[in-house]
Amino acid sequence: RNIVILISGSGSNMAALVNAAKAERWAERLDARVAAVISNRADAAGLEWARAQGLATALVPHGEHPSREAFDAALMQAIDMHAPSLVLLAGFMRILTPGFVGHYAGRLLNIHPSLLPAFAGLHTHRRALEAGCRVAGATVHEVTPELDHGPILAQAAVPVLAGDTPEALAARVLSQEHRIYPQAVAQWLKVTHPSSKTACV
Numbered sequence: 001r002n003i004v005i006l007i008s009g010s011g012s013n014m015a016a017l018v019n020a021a022k023a024e025r026w027a028e029r030l031d032a033r034v035a036a037v038i039s040n041r042a043d044a045a046g047l048e049w050a051r052a053q054g055l056a057t058a059l060v061p062h063g064e065h066p067s068r069e070a071f072d073a074a075l076m077q078a079i080d081m082h083a084p085s086l087v088l089l090a091g092f093m094r095i096l097t098p099g100f101v102g103h104y105a106g107r108l109l110n111i112h113p114s115l116l117p118a119f120a121g122l123h124t125h126r127r128a129l130e131a132g133c134r135v136a137g138a139t140v141h142e143v144t145p146e147l148d149h150g151p152i153l154a155q156a157a158v159p160v161l162a163g164d165t166p167e168a169l170a171a172r173v174l175s176q177e178h179r180i181y182p183q184a185v186a187q188w189l190k191v192t193h194p195s196s197k198t199a200c201v
């Protein structure tokens with residue numbers, strides 16, 4: 001089963017997923033592999049990293065399309081070349097159209113840097129600090145047409161420390177993202193793979 005990962009930036013979550021797939025032998029144990037990494041930005045550092053790993057990569061620049069629908073259609077074409085069983089948004093910074101989300105319904109996940117339903121949208125760490133939150137965190141969820149509001153698969157909470165800046169909090173949350181995203185994806189693959197070879201791992 002092919003996994004396609006969409007990124008827009010550093011791709012640290014993508015890297016965590018690729019590394020977990022290798023370390024946990026997803027190909028043999030879960031019949032799953034990362035088939036491609038696709039970005040909407042040419043300057044996404046994650047593309048270079050993925051290429052260096054020997055992964056297939058593609059660039060679908062959003063600026064080259066006259067509308068959101070046209071971009072999503074081009075993106076779907078690039079994704080579907082790999083016939084994915086699962087599409088993972090990992091630091092992908094585009095809002096997707098209902099048509100795109102519907103096309104991948106039930107096999108489209110995202111990682112969001114807050115404890116949803118709190119702080120959907122952008123600048124989550126600054127907003128959490130401004131609200132005086134004592135804990136923050138990250139959420140792995142299914143993507144539905146309503147932004148950052150799909151069924152939750154996994155969450156991790158981290159403490160907010162005195163003097164935290166958004167950057168400090170972001171780093172603390174990001175390290176948890178790198179743990180819960182691969183964990184949630186491996187669980188999803190196990191649950192959706194009827195003849196999963198692992199008995200009860």
Ligand code: GRF
Nearest residue numbers: 009010011012013090091113
């Ligand atoms: C992370 O905070 C992630 O939660 C958000 O994008 C940020 C960068 O992710 N979606 P990455 O390093 O590009 O994976």
